[in-house]
Amino acid sequence: MARELQPPQLLRGMKDILPSDQPYWWWIFDTARNLAECYGFDRIETPILEAASLFTRSVGDATDIVSKEMYTFTDKSGDNVSLRPEGTAGVTRAYIEHGMLNLPQPVKLWYFSPFFRHDRPQAGRYRQFWQFGFEVFGGQQAILEAQLILMARALYTSVGIETTLQINSIGDKTTRLQYAKALQAFLKSKKSELTDEQKITLQKNPLRLLDSKDPKIQELLVDAPQIIDSLDEVSQKHFQEVLGYLDELDVPFVLNPKLVRGLDYYNRTVFEFWAADDEGGQISLGGGGRYDTLVESLSGRPTPALGFAGGVERIILKLKEKQIPPRPIAAPEVFLAQLGDPARRKMLKLFEQLRSQGVRVAEAMTKDGIKQQLEVANKLGAHYTLIVGQKEMMDDTVLIRDMENGIQEEVPFNKVESELKKRLEKNRANGVTPVTGQVTLERLDKYKDDVPAEEEVPVPHDIDLDVE
Ligand code: AMP
Numbered sequence: 001m002a003r004e005l006q007p008p009q010l011l012r013g014m015k016d017i018l019p020s021d022q023p024y025w026w027w028i029f030d031t032a033r034n035l036a037e038c039y040g041f042d043r044i045e046t047p048i049l050e051a052a053s054l055f056t057r058s059v060g061d062a063t064d065i066v067s068k069e070m071y072t073f074t075d076k077s078g079d080n081v082s083l084r085p086e087g088t089a090g091v092t093r094a095y096i097e098h099g100m101l102n103l104p105q106p107v108k109l110w111y112f113s114p115f116f117r118h119d120r121p122q123a124g125r126y127r128q129f130w131q132f133g134f135e136v137f138g139g140q141q142a143i144l145e146a147q148l149i150l151m152a153r154a155l156y157t158s159v160g161i162e163t164t165l166q167i168n169s170i171g172d173k174t175t176r177l178q179y180a181k182a183l184q185a186f187l188k189s190k191k192s193e194l195t196d197e198q199k200i201t202l203q204k205n206p207l208r209l210l211d212s213k214d215p216k217i218q219e220l221l222v223d224a225p226q227i228i229d230s231l232d233e234v235s236q237k238h239f240q241e242v243l244g245y246l247d248e249l250d251v252p253f254v255l256n257p258k259l260v261r262g263l264d265y266y267n268r269t270v271f272e273f274w275a276a277d278d279e280g281g282q283i284s285l286g287g288g289g290r291y292d293t294l295v296e297s298l299s300g301r302p303t304p305a306l307g308f309a310g311g312v313e314r315i316i317l318k319l320k321e322k323q324i325p326p327r328p329i330a331a332p333e334v335f336l337a338q339l340g341d342p343a344r345r346k347m348l349k350l351f352e353q354l355r356s357q358g359v360r361v362a363e364a365m366t367k368d369g370i371k372q373q374l375e376v377a378n379k380l381g382a383h384y385t386l387i388v389g390q391k392e393m394m395d396d397t398v399l400i401r402d403m404e405n406g407i408q409e410e411v412p413f414n415k416v417e418s419e420l421k422k423r424l425e426k427n428r429a430n431g432v433t434p435v436t437g438q439v440t441l442e443r444l445d446k447y448k449d450d451v452p453a454e455e456e457v458p459v460p461h462d463i464d465l466d467v468e
Contacts, residue, residue, distance in 0.1 A: 013119075013127030015313070023326035024316045029112055031158050032132040039151050041110040041134055046090035048114065052082040058089040058294055060264025062204045069117040083116035087133040088265065088291065088307050095137050096300035105138025105303075112312075124283040124314045133309035137295065140304035142238055145269045145290065146245035152273060152286060152308045153251065160324045161315065162276035163285060165251065168259040169239035169268050170207070171231040173293070179227045180206045186224050193220060210258040213282060226257040235268050242269050265291040273310070275318055285318065286310030331381030332362035333424055337373035343388040346413070350386070353417065359424065377403060384423065386416060
């Protein structure tokens with residue numbers, strides 16, 4: 001017997017970004033963009049698919065991200081390719097490939113893009129997720145870390161999320177190698193208490209054990225040596241400078257000796273932003289640090305660099321948890337409503353005229369009744385509705401209805417644009433903006449399970465409702 005086909009479903013760990021969530025997405029995108037422009041970053045978008053070797057050479061083949069979580073396959077040309085698990089490697093490749101080393105430095109680039117990690121899905125952890133990222137190439141001064149931190153912090157505060165800045169320094173490569181040995185030696189006598197997986201991590205990438213979320217490991221590490229104590233002199237001085245800037249700028253921070261970040265390319269300053277109520281950093285909202293040797297390890301001219309990436313979904317989860325509503329979408333200024341086909345054709349044209357002149361205009365052309373159309377106008381929060389019923393069609397006029405007070409005025413159709421503009425300009429000059437926010441968002445609510453009840457709208461007195 002033929003098996004019945006089921007409707008296709010999302011892959012595990014993947015997520016649709018539904019219209020109801022879009023106001024959050026636009027809000028975060030616009031905030032990131034404004035900050036990027038203000039701090040002098042230019043946007044870059046690199047391909048989702050890159051040579052797998054880009055990530056083994058940068059993020060590191062011993063890291064979980066590369067060794068366990070990367071989507072890697074051979075494509076039809078026989079090339080070994082990966083869906084990018086993070087953004088810094090691709091942007092660094094582009095920086096080298098397009099000769100940006102020859103531009104005035106520092107070169108500052110930002111992105112807002114999807115990334116892929118085949119990790120175990122759970123709250124705030126998806127297999128496709130979005131990050132906004134800021135990368136700075138060609139600068140070794142500590143002030144760059146301070147500015148990057150200020151910028152990231154500004155993003156969280158401007159959407160209303162309180163965070164703590166966790167910061168550490170992991171020194172240079174020699175420091176890390178020496179420290180890795182010290183950590184291995186410290187844990188040698190406690191090896192029997194580690195899981196098989198942790199034993200492998202201890203062997204391959206021992207620093208990773210430090211920021212493990214496993215409470216048992218954290219207990220074992222209470223008296224472990226701290227990397228900050230074995231910093232080389234230059235890194236130590238650099239870190240002091242970074243912290244000095246933060247102090248001066250009144251940016252509170254938590255010195256977190258266990259913060260090491262999971263990617264090989266980092267050196268010196270590393271930092272993360274955790275939600276203020278997420279004490280263990282279970283769901284970090286973003287992180288970054290210096291990667292002074294990455295350009296060189298991808299065969300570019302040695303170029304100090306640093307960057308930060310924040311997780312978009314996690315910010316949205318936090319906003320929802322805190323019941324912080326997204327920034328409202330601007331409501332339409334004008335809604336067009338009509339009765340009958342000839343009027344619809346007339347309004348179709350008017351819609352294009354108004355839209356091309358920059359008026360925020362809306363319609364519901366597939367609805368026949370004026371009452372239903374006014375209901376839509378009301379839900380969208382339109383400030384005015386232009387109505388052409390049978391009488392208006394005959395007289396070649398149009399009704400301009402003020403949606404706030406229900407007052408209607410009849411004007412000749414050929415004057416409608418100038419009449420409308422007069423009103424809009426007056427409103428704008430008086431600071432009257434169309435009703436926004438909740439009203440407009442109701443439109444998006446239809447994608448949620450609990451559709452709100454329809455709202456009753458008074459019908460204009462001089463419209464014949466029976467003619468459709
Ligand atoms: P990372 O590249 O691991 O430093 O991640 C930077 C930020 O991206 C994290 O702080 C999270 O906010 C976000 N992020 C990382 N992995 C995921 C994931 N699997 N799902 C959702 N967000 C993620």
